[in-house]
Amino acid sequence: METIKNIIIGFGKGGKTLAKFLAQHGEQVLVVEKSKQMYGGTCINIACLPSKRLIIEAAHGTSFEDAVDGKNVMTAQLRQKNYQMLASEDNITVLDGTAHFTGNHTINVQTPDGKELAYKGERIFINTGATPTIPDISGLKNSPFLLNSTDAMNQDKLPRELVIIGGGYIGLEFANMFASFGSRVTILDHHKSLLPREDDDVAEMVIQNFKDNGVKFEVGVNIKDISEQDEQAAITFTRGDNHEITIFADKILAATGRQPETASLDLQNTDIKVDKKGAIVVNDLLQTTVPNVWAIGDVKGGPQFTYISLDDFRIIKDELFGNKERRVSDRLIVPTNVFIEPSLAQVGLTEKEAKKQGKDYLLFKMPAAAIPKAKVLKDTRGLLKVLVDPQTNLIIGATLYIQEAQEIINMIVLAMRAKLPYQMLRDQIYTHPTISEAFNDLFKNPVNN
Numbered sequence: 055m056e057t058i059k060n061i062i063i064g065f066g067k068g069g070k071t072l073a074k075f076l077a078q079h080g081e082q083v084l085v086v087e088k089s090k091q092m093y094g095g096t097c098i099n100i101a102c103l104p105s106k107r108l109i110i111e112a113a114h115g116t117s118f119e120d121a122v123d124g125k126n127v128m129t130a131q132l133r134q135k136n137y138q139m140l141a142s143e144d145n146i147t148v149l150d151g152t153a154h155f156t157g158n159h160t161i162n163v164q165t166p167d168g169k170e171l172a173y174k175g176e177r178i179f180i181n182t183g184a185t186p187t188i189p190d191i192s193g194l195k196n197s198p199f200l201l202n203s204t205d206a207m208n209q210d211k212l213p214r215e216l217v218i219i220g221g222g223y224i225g226l227e228f229a230n231m232f233a234s235f236g237s238r239v240t241i242l243d244h245h246k247s248l249l250p251r252e253d254d255d256v257a258e259m260v261i262q263n264f265k266d267n268g269v270k271f272e273v274g275v276n277i278k279d280i281s282e283q284d285e286q287a288a289i290t291f292t293r294g295d296n297h298e299i300t301i302f303a304d305k306i307l308a309a310t311g312r313q314p315e316t317a318s319l320d321l322q323n324t325d326i327k328v329d330k331k332g333a334i335v336v337n338d339l340l341q342t343t344v345p346n347v348w349a350i351g352d353v354k355g356g357p358q359f360t361y362i363s364l365d366d367f368r369i370i371k372d373e374l375f376g377n378k379e380r381r382v383s384d385r386l387i388v389p390t391n392v393f394i395e396p397s398l399a400q401v402g403l404t405e406k407e408a409k410k411q412g413k414d415y416l417l418f419k420m421p422a423a424a425i426p427k428a429k430v431l432k433d434t435r436g437l438l439k440v441l442v443d444p445q446t447n448l449i450i451g452a453t454l455y456i457q458e459a460q461e462i463i464n465m466i467v468l469a470m471r472a473k474l475p476y477q478m479l480r481d482q483i484y485t486h487p488t489i490s491e492a493f494n495d496l497f498k499n500p501v502n503n
């Protein structure tokens with residue numbers, strides 16, 4: 055059995071960044087990836103980048119078929135670039151195959167040509183991501199109409215009627231995208247309200263904009279059964295009472311969350327603990343319950359974002375080569391963005407949360423329609439809301455529902471991290487016309503003072 059200094063299982067965001075870093079520090083690295091189609095990981099191949107490309111193509115009026123073709127060209131280029139980024143390093147070996155543990159520090163890799171290769175790792179980093187959860191609904195798992203997010207982005211033709219189960223990130227982004235391409239979309243969610251974290255004024259505006267784009271919502275539903283009728287999917291559900299409603303669709307997209315990919319790892323052969331959801335248990339340094347074995351990204355549970363996986367890399371880098379200061383628990387200001395039209399970006403507290411915590415706050419709020427750049431972009435939907443601590447003048451939360459929110463939220467994050475008083479954003483000279491210049495006006499007067 056060959057002993058390797060560093061084994062990374064899965065070619066994910068944090069893992070590939072770590073592989074490059076270790077190699078450039080003269081260390082030997084073996085990266086095991088189960089699919090050639092996944093070099094570079096989930097984000098570039100089947101998630102963030104292809105979905106955002108399709109969302110933008112839909113908004114530009116490109117046909118679905120052309121958009122999918124263009125997306126495939128882009129992901130092929132990214133895959134190749136990612137493979138080269140690692141394979142071109144003398145110290146890195148990229149091995150095609152599925153890795154599973156045979157002991158605490160030993161793995162076997164099943165290669166595509168049927169070989170079983172055994173390795174011992176001085177350090178092992180698990181970066182195997184997550185896979186779609188398919189809920190236990192009668193007839194769903196084996197339905198010929200069922201799609202996951204990857205399938206949905208690779209259809210030959212646009213579904214005319216699309217039912218999406220789940221109104222979270224993927225549900226909302228794909229509903230907006232497919233409706234813009236021309237599908238008739240219905241979202242079913244078992245929660246009574248969509249966007250439960252958001253303030254009512256924001257959630258109501260988002261939902262109204264979706265409805266104006268033709269998307270229908272059925273919330274608080276209990277889906278009873280999926281069957282086939284007249285070459286369509288028949289989806290039967292109840293809404294609170296026992297009265298059954300059946301709707302029909304060409305395709306059903308399950309967007310009901312993603313579970314950590316630990317099933318393939320044979321962790322029962324190790325002392326690596328997983329929680330009830332199958333996520334690898336880690337401490338504040340991302341160490342598993344076995345010394346010198348770490349977990350990175352979606353596989354360890356918690357927030358599932360590419361930038362979290364990247365930040366996991368920073369924590370491990372700091373532990374191995376830095377001053378050992380970074381911790382998961384110091385990751386306090388984490389922005390999010392739902393890529394709908396317009397974009398919905400969020401960081402820190404919402405007004406609802408501030409009230410619940412009994413926090414004093416100044417509320418700065420303005421409609422997107424008051425911003426010249428929104429008029430230039432021909433989309434004046436949305437609003438900006440920022441909460442400020444009246445004692446310190448520091449920003450404690452922001453919800454930006456506006457075109458380009460995914461960009462300007464990062465300015466708010468920087469102000470929060472650098473502990474800049476809100477007046478800095480109010481008095482800054484901005485380029486014009488931009489969405490960010492709205493901060494000049496937004497921060498003039500709080501609306502609750």
Ligand SMILES: Cc1cc2nc3c(=O)[nH]c(=O)nc-3n(C[C@H](O)[C@H](O)[C@H](O)COP(=O)(O)OP(=O)(O)OC[C@H]3O[C@@H](n4cnc5c(N)ncnc54)[C@H](O)[C@@H]3O)c2cc1C
Binds near residue numbers: 097151152183318
């Ligand atoms: C449709 C969609 C859109 C998304 N959009 C965004 C977005 O806009 N912004 C954002 O930040 N996040 C987004 N996400 C979430 C983001 O994609 C994930 O959080 C991120 O890619 C997780 O990266 P990771 O480092 O955990 O591992 P991954 O990138 O998931 O990599 C895991 C790799 O491990 C491989 N693997 C698994 N098991 C084995 C094994 N046993 N042996 C060998 N290899 C194995 C897999 O093939 C895969 O390549 C989106 C997700 C989806 C599904």
Ligand SMILES: NC(=O)c1ccc[n+]([C@@H]2O[C@H](COP(=O)([O-])OP(=O)(O)OC[C@H]3O[C@@H](n4cnc5c(N)ncnc54)[C@H](O)[C@@H]3O)[C@@H](O)[C@H]2O)c1
Binds near residue numbers: 189227277359
């Ligand atoms: N822009 C982004 O950053 C982005 C985009 C897409 C995905 N992601 C990541 O991918 C993860 C997975 O996305 P997702 O949308 O699948 O999960 P999610 O957790 O965001 O949403 C799942 C939704 O499905 C609903 N649901 C679950 N079971 C159901 C059932 N049986 N019947 C009806 N509704 C049901 C839930 O109420 C919830 O609203 C997200 O958590 C996010 O971290 C991020």
